[in-house]
Amino acid sequence: DVQLVESGGGLVQPGGSLRLSCAASGFIFSNYWMSWVRQAPGKGLEWVANLKPDGSEIFYVDSVKGRFTISRDNAENSLYLQMNSLRAEDTAVYYCAKENRYYYAMDAWGQGTTVTVSS
Amino acid sequence: QSALTQPASVSGSPGQSITISCTGTSSDVGGYKYVSWYQQHPGKAPKLIIYDVDNRPSRVSNRFSGSKSGNTASLTISGLQAEDEADYYCSLYTITSTLSVVFGGGTKVTVL
Numbered sequence: 333d334v335q336l337v338e339s340g341g342g343l344v345q346p347g348g349s350l351r352l353s354c355a356a357s358g359f360i361f362s363n364y365w366m367s368w369v370r371q372a373p374g375k376g377l378e379w380v381a382n383l384k385p386d387g388s389e390i391f392y393v394d395s396v397k398g399r400f401t402i403s404r405d406n407a408e409n410s411l412y413l414q415m416n417s418l419r420a421e422d423t424a425v426y427y428c429a430k431e432n433r434y435y436y437a438m439d440a441w442g443q444g445t446t447v448t449v450s451s
Numbered sequence: 452q453s454a455l456t457q458p459a460s461v462s463g464s465p466g467q468s469i470t471i472s473c474t475g476t477s478s479d480v481g482g483y484k485y486v487s488w489y490q491q492h493p494g495k496a497p498k499l500i501i502y503d504v505d506n507r508p509s510r511v512s513n514r515f516s517g518s519k520s521g522n523t524a525s526l527t528i529s530g531l532q533a534e535d536e537a538d539y540y541c542s543l544y545t546i547t548s549t550l551s552v553v554f555g556g557g558t559k560v561t562v563l
Contacts, residue, residue, distance in 0.1 A: 376555070377489070377542075391549060427497070436544035437502035
């Protein structure tokens, strides 16, 4: 079974940094696009970023460009999100999601990790 | 990257059918077939239930169906059951010179 397990969330002050990790298992990680999606408290889903299997193409939502960096280590079956210059509006549950190989959708999700940006 | 428009809430009685709309523009929903739908129960991760407008993953109940007309995509839940009470989100991938993913604001489905 596909498993995605996020970690690294926590409380951080505005302007601070945090690195999220997502450990993948149950599928050939190096074959799939991967995404980060976030959900602010009581709000809807917001796509944050995704990247190609070999990491050669990366895309971000405008609100995180220049502050967040998505990356992956295919040898470790892991996805990362480095978050810098954090703002209160970045407070959310962050989900790691696997994209399907044959159609444009996210067919597996982790349980999420909570990031709180507050002084 | 504007969000897609969904009704905040939809309700129905057990056994009834309900439809959730997802409205965009000719530049997004109207121009692409990459519309998907996700179900999210409280405190849980989203689950894919429809992809490419009207396709269902194998493990998903056939009570869920999708369609699109013009700039509006729709999710229909037939034979409504108590377990269908959840939030539902539409999503769209757009691929031009760049790639972006946008979600609708979400619809709370209540089973009366």
